[in-house]
Amino acid sequence: MVDGPIVAVRGEVYREVAPELARFTVTATARDREREAVLARLAERAAAVRVLLDAAEPAVDRRETGDLRVWPETKRSGERVVAWHGSVATTVTVTDFTALGELMLRLADQDQVEVAGPWWSLRPDSPAYREARHAAIADALARAREYAEALGSRVTALLELADNGLAPQPMMTRAAFKSGGPADAPPELELDPQPQSVHAAVEARFTITEPVLD
Template identity: 80%
Template sequence: MVDGPVVAVRGEAYREVPPELARFTVTASARDRDREATLTRLAERAAAVRVLLDDPLIDRRETGDLRVRPETRRSGERVVAWHGSVVTTVTVTDFTALGELMLRLADQDQVEVAGPWWSLRPDSPARREARHAAITDALHRAREYAEALGAQVTALVELADEGAGAQPMMMTRAAFDGGLPESTPALELDPQPQPVHASVLARFVISEPVLS
């Protein structure tokens, strides 16, 4: 049972911090009238991509969304060509040579590169710091209200996370298709700051107000 007056407040904190992760996708494609030729070309191009992705700069790579489909005429089911594609998602934490890596990949035949998408790690210290700051803000507000009443904060009754968490990761999408010149140009990328927001609800017991 709460003994004394209670003040309820919301504490918030907002930060913009440098991103910790960058993700981009690499899509290798092939098209031919013959299905076997399509599959062979797709496998060769995917293998060439894997060779370039064997780089210490890369923290993680994941292959997904493999597609092989027939192209038919508008009328009927006659197959006139086969399309194939495979997508690899790449994650890096070192951004120093990210632009160069993406352009090297885009220089491959029938390869599309899209990204990067900037984000924070799920366990980023920035989120922890924002939560701490939100609690500090709640306590500061409670003390301001108590002071206005001639009272003091004496105890914490309840603390609840509003669950706002971090804002969705900022995204910058750039698409590159094969066909770059032999001398790959330099590409400078500017990582986008990531917004981090934390919000808590808190109830504090205060001493008896001095109302005059």
């Protein structure tokens, strides 16, 4: 049991920091009456995307292929297949933002390729999170001292510190480009990295000396 007065405060901080990662998706598509033709074209277009991403190293931090789809198009009146469709999507993570716009344009200029993004974010282990937590603790201590000073007291010890969670609030933008073929002129693209909001909060309880109540 604690003897003496206690002050309970909440320390909180909001910050905007520069993003560290940019993600976008590249989706290659194909359509034909023959399934084999769709598979061949899809493999060819996916390979062309891979070549461009290989050339973009080391700006590309990682890439992940997912959502491979091949499906038939049928008539409403029955199950007769009139065409085959295929798509394969790749998620690309970039750390060098100076190369991001050019890379997205080159990918979007490929035949039957759609590019969507970017989505800005921080790394999971970003120093911004640690700095926000430290700032929240400092804010809690400053608040406790202010309340103690108003009572003619001073903070003597920390009793409890609880983390209310650190919540990154990513801001994003989306630009989508779909190429109709190599002859299409690529659009001009200017990307401004969007700041990321970071919020940290703690609950703290401190003991203080006896107030001077005049």
